[in-house]
Amino acid sequence: MSKRALILGGTGLIGRAAARRLRAHGWTVDAPGREVDREDPAAIARALGDGADLLVDCLCYTAEHARTLLPLARAATSTVMISAKAVYVDDQGRHVNSPEPPRFPGPVTEDQPTMAPGSGDFQTREGYGANKVAAERTLLDSGLPITVLRPSKVHGVGNKRPLERYFVERVLARHPWWCWPAVARAPTTRPQRPTSPR
Numbered sequence: 001m002s003k004r005a006l007i008l009g010g011t012g013l014i015g016r017a018a019a020r021r022l023r024a025h026g027w028t029v030d031a032p033g034r035e036v037d038r039e040d041p042a043a044i045a046r047a048l049g050d051g052a053d054l055l056v057d058c059l060c061y062t063a064e065h066a067r068t069l070l071p072l073a074r075a076a077t078s079t080v081m082i083s084a085k086a087v088y089v090d091d092q093g094r095h096v097n098s099p100e101p102p103r104f105p106g107p108v109t110e111d112q113p114t115m116a117p118g119s120g121d122f123q124t125r126e127g128y129g130a131n132k133v134a135a136e137r138t139l140l141d142s143g144l145p146i147t148v149l150r151p152s153k154v155h156g157v158g159n160k161r162p163l164e165r166y167f168v169e170r171v172l173a174r175h176p177w178w179c180w181p182a183v184a185r186a187p188t189t190r191p192q193r194p195t196s197p198r
Helices: 013-024 041-048 063-074 125-140 164-172
Strands: 004-008 028-030 052-057 076-082 146-149
Touching: 004 013, 004 041, 013 028, 013 052, 041 063, 052 063, 063 076, 063 125, 076 125, 125 146
Parallel strands: 004 028, 004 052, 052 076, 076 146
Antiparallel strands: none
């Protein structure tokens, strides 16, 4: 008998990629789109049905979203919340959506501090990361088997704003210099682009 996964936000870039990979490994995957309202706990519960081996939430932006996810997580063997790199702050409290870009001393690891949890409008630059932190903490403090993933630059098939093509074309043409956003200092510096749900 195959394992079952439910992916909330399964029609987005990350959700579709997860669904493809799981199906390739023999999973049964339900990846509802807009027909399941993320703001309606009963609709999400109906989508989960009798439970799942894996519950992936690509649409969990707030602590309230996390609270509506908790009863479903109890009916799943494992739950994954897709968060974002936008939660991390540098030594000055700057994050990727700050007016001034953060200056991380090296690669960002899980030990990097995060911003304080917040409950403002998650669709704003200032509210996005703070709400993600609040959602993460709500889920992780539950004691349930929950994994939080914090992707950064998401690329791939179906990306509505494919940024990687420019860079791939420059590599293939053997261009020695790169045009980075204003926050970069040298060709070896990774660009920092705003991270937000929209």
